[in-house]
Amino acid sequence: MDIGRLQLGTSRLRPARPRDHSRRGIRIGPHRAGSRLPARRGSATVTVMVQRVDAVEKVTGRALFADDIVAEGMLFAVPLHAAHPHARIRVLETAPAVEVPGVVAVLTAADLPAATRLGTIVRDQYILAGDRTRYQGDVLAVVAAETEAAARAGAAAIRVDYQPLPVLTDPQAALAPGAPLIHEERGTNLIASYRVRDGDPARAFATCTEILEREYRTSWIEHAYLEPESAIVTPEPDGSVTVRGSVQLPFNARRFIAQACGLPLSRVRVIQATLGGSFGGKDETINLICARLAVLALRTRRPVKSTYSREESMRESYKRHPFLVRSRLGVDANGKMQALDIEMTADGGPYCTSSPFVIWRPTVQCTGPYVVPGVRCDTRAVYTNNPLTGAMRGFGSPQFNFACESMVDEMAHAIGLDPVEFRRRNFFTQGCRTHTGQHLDNHTVSIRQVMETALERTGWAEKYARCGRGTPGPDGRAYGIGLACCYRGVSLGAEGADFCSAIVHVQPDASVLLQVGVSENGQGLKTAMTHIAATELGLPASQIRFLDTDTSHVPDGGPTVASRGTIVGGNAVLIAVARLKEMLEPLIAERIGALPEPRDATEATAAGPPGTTAGPPATAAGPPTTGTGGEPAGYRYTGGRIHHPVTGESIALNEVVAAAAEHRLYLQAFGSWAAPRVSWDEERGRGHAYFTYVYSCNVAEVTVEAATGKVRVTRLIGAHDPGRAINPEMVRGQIYGGLLMGMGLALGEHYPVAEGIGQVGNFDRYRICRAHQAPELEALIIENPDPAGPWGAKSIGEPANELAAPAITNAIFHATGVRIRSLPLQPEEILARWQR
Amino acid sequence: MITRQWQVNGEMREATFPALKPLLHVLREELAATGPKEGCGEGECGACTVLLNGQPVTSCLAAAGQVRDGSTIWTAEGLARLPLGERIVDAFMRHGAVQCGICFPGMLATTYAFLRDEPAPDDRSTREALSGNLCRCTGYSKIVAAILDVAREREPAGSRGRVGAQPGPPAGEDPTLETLDALETLETPPSPAAPRAASAPAIDPREPAAFYAPRTLDEALALRARRPGAALLAGGSDLLVAWQAAAREPLLRGAPSRTARPAADRPAETAAAEAPCQRPVVISLSDIDALRGVAEEDGVLRIGACTSAYELCTNPSLARGAPALVAAAHALGARPIRHLATLAGNLVNASPAADLAPPLLVAGAGLLIAKAGGTRKIPLEDFYRGYKETNLGPDEIVTVVLVPALVAGEREGFRKLGTRRAQSIAKVCAAVRVRLDAGRIDAVAIALGSVAPTTVRLPRTEERLRSERPTAALWERTRQWVAEEVHPISDVRSNADYRRAMAGVLVTDLLASLVCSEHGAQ
Ligand SMILES: Cc1cc2nc3c(=O)[nH]c(=O)nc-3n(C[C@@H](O)[C@@H](O)[C@H](O)COP(=O)(O)OP(=O)(O)OC[C@H]3O[C@@H](n4cnc5c(N)ncnc54)[C@H](O)[C@@H]3O)c2cc1C
């Protein structure tokens, strides 16, 4: 199998501009976006292949995932889920459960000591449903018992009498006047809405020679992390609680738990267990689970554990939002996009979760990577009684990209232009202005480069020419190739406060403890952070120990979501290391001589790699190992030694550490990084939405069988510009996994819902791709180091996951002439429409 | 509660547990072997895979009580210390194959057995081998590359096969199997809320049951007579799925709302062993060696009822005499399931999607069914009564499946549509046995799964085909005839028309390929 083996070091470089800060200035505060450009020359790839620091334990079964942790005398707890997605609870009788031998406690809404509702953005989710159920996953009671069997028997013994209420299953209907309200106090079923107005769309449409109007739909997608939710809460003698669990966001979990228990944050300690996958799915549901367990633990004064079955997990946990996208696109006679009118409606289920984030992102990216002068965009998320929806790898982009890139292909077809040429004519260019008024001038706008690389690699021209276009080949299959492109704002953007901190703590033997405010979710963050710290300190990775996120020991780094882990965590580590080096500098100078005075402060910093104390780590874009021109003036850390840049004299790090001890210098440094400033004007829908963007292109090849309508994806290519691939193998791993998960949005994965109830509960019917079904996958990494990223790195986790579906449906169109506008696609639909 | 002694990762260990408790839970909870993980509890994800007596099995579906004293069990923790295991782990590291890692202990067990048994792994056979192990993070590419790397640098054969090596699956591909395919759509049973094994009593495997594991058929029959209605447990790949799903999430059983159940309904762990009337009674067939194996007598293959799907795939007499059955067994689940699943279990479970039934139907197979008083013989076709219903008596046990072996001039084949060769209950599956005489179809038998409440033969189409010359025009008509003759359950999601049409395509393609390969012409 031909898997990615190409790494392209093809950055387009522009001259470094003078910087506005001093040589040693470590910028901690926000700085203006747009003030700097990629500064490194000769982007020789920093491709030290680093093995994952946590992999051996995982493969050999020694790593402790949450369910592997046990505590002396612990109870096991199980939830009782709502049998009706919308009902009044007339009777909730727990007495029979308490009588079941082994049952120790039953928790219901009436027993909650403090908060009754929790939430990340809006506190609208009931910890336990008391008088009403709002979706299939509402928990009415939690039963804690000596054994799991007893707990389940207890839950089964609880008597509930429901008075069913009308089930709101359609977001449109939920917004109609007079529709029953899911949360009366909000006065509406609208969760959130955003808008963008740019130019004069009405006039722009009038100048168009072709206008298309289309509707696209996507359905629920389950995260399908292989580890169902699990947590164990231990009450401590001092009245605090310690929580170990499969938690993606330990700080959010801590807040939820503290609110539910009525404890100060300082009395809740959340330690992240090895996480068996999350993809955004362990952001919130697990926090509520932890909150319930914590209340039970405090009440019973015993450790309480809960591990969800797959069925329970699928019932309660949130899914990816189904989107309905209505889009109207106009182009002029030159094939230039002129006007876009787009409306998106997301089914939010009964609680807010991160719905606002999920619709905000597509709002500010609603043109795709294309320049469109006239734009009207309205998005909204709506309460329903359908399964809960929330964050999932991509935050709304996979759904929106499907609509956007289908429309772009449809338009190209309508005006008789090649889909590639149509994209080329409309792509973002360096310095262009987006529909939110942001000028893309602080990073390399590489969308064209990324697409061309992907096309060249696939042999697009020749393959596109032999697409079936409705006619199967002699083997009864029609061949098709398709592509899709997108851009993606990095990190939270104007969605949230973007900051992170790290602590580097050198031990007396010069080994290092590293703590970072973002967490390992399976994506390899531990490895990336270890790699950065090790390289900067000139130590082998084995000398660095990354401590699992523990809310009592490391400052909150904001959520590890939106593919922000590497960029914010890496920058924080760079700053902490720089601080540490500042502490060491006088000691080193005493021993091997002081540093020479800088020749020209601005020149030196603009080009200085961060591997020295000279570079401002917060913004350094360069790799640590190369350095031509503007030779750095700081000490160099390599091979466990510290070298003088001029005399070449060196000293072992050990010795300096020992000297520090003599000076009673405690070698612990704290680094905190805040993202460049972003802005958002809610009213006008205008602003610098994100401080930088990632550009991506996916290409899919398919064959469709004429007799059955069955689609076989034979090859998927993911081409991405992640700034710099700090660890290319890990980036490839993210791309392969992302491509396959992205494919699931188009075919295979389906979470059917009837009257608010999910019809599948486990992997027998929720089908994720298996090894033998996977197409050939290829990863192309295009590097344009970004000034905002550590060593120029941006992100890859989500970009990798958000484009495969439209690439596949576009390929199906070129194979069969059948345009898929509703996902997941069904062979029977293709067959029926193809035959017609 | 029963007590067993096993060799776990090379050490003798003892554990006491309720007999039906899945091996996975005994390993994790009683023996502190937390390497294997539970991702689904129903055989689909492979995270729980361990080597049981040298063979990979999904330990979530193996009733621990069925695991005999003295058995050997290897989990990731132990395998990683063996030379081959070490090399696999090392290759996973080198390739950066691991992400969240939760699937890897199971991957390691599957990979170990695969590399041990497969002489010449390639991309395709490796993927096939991994098809029972889900990974959500990695896209599999690096895992496959790592495994092929180990294969390439393999040590001399002598040092292989440390953990109970057994003959591997047959080399090469059965020509009747389709190529690997894209994902298929959802298959929904007639009612989503219906339990998956309607005929099975609801048993909570976590709780004690009266568990019997007789060594001889006579003992089993005597027990069966004393305890009519006791559950017969063979490989458990249907029963444990159904029992556990019901125990894990009662809402999925479709109960409209929960009502109080008397506590007496659910005996406590401490309930005396002498209160059997309150406890589910389970008779395990897995210790009866006489129920396994294949013999051939006068052109009839006698297959022991408890022969596993894996044994079916690897048996040379079957490869000759019942190739369609072998192909179907090979397409049943992934290898860890094939080691558990038995032939009689597949037939008695009576799912309309059962893969092993159509090949037997076209062969005109019969069953030997025993009870304390004697044995009866019945054609398989007459065994099925309706959706998941058979005419098996409460005191009976299926002992042997009789299959007339293929004779000279006959050909047969099996195909599954949407062929997920692994881990898939067929959406539509078909078997055909055909004989040509002087360029005409002399005899033909066609059977289909998933197009009616039971697996079915297509007598009308068979009749219409007889004496016809195989031509393109005939195939055109055959497609029509088949579509007309099948009656898919109508409330399935994949609409009935599509299923009908697909049945036509599948049968015709299979028939044409069998006839063509014989005559080299259309
Ligand atoms: C992940 C997974 C994938 C699968 N894929 C497929 C597939 O692709 N195709 C397919 O056809 N099936 C598939 N199956 C189902 C298949 O494993 C079963 O049908 C299997 O063959 C049943 O055999 P068993 O020994 O495990 O049965 P058990 O679960 O032990 O028993 C099944 C039923 O048969 C009865 N029974 C068993 N033996 C006897 C006997 N000797 N006499 C009387 N009654 C008996 C039992 O009482 C029970 O009612 C799959 C299952 C799983 C879990």
Ligand code: FES
């Ligand atoms: S837990 Fe998924 S196969 Fe056993």
Ligand code: FES
């Ligand atoms: S590595 Fe996460 S499921 Fe395989």
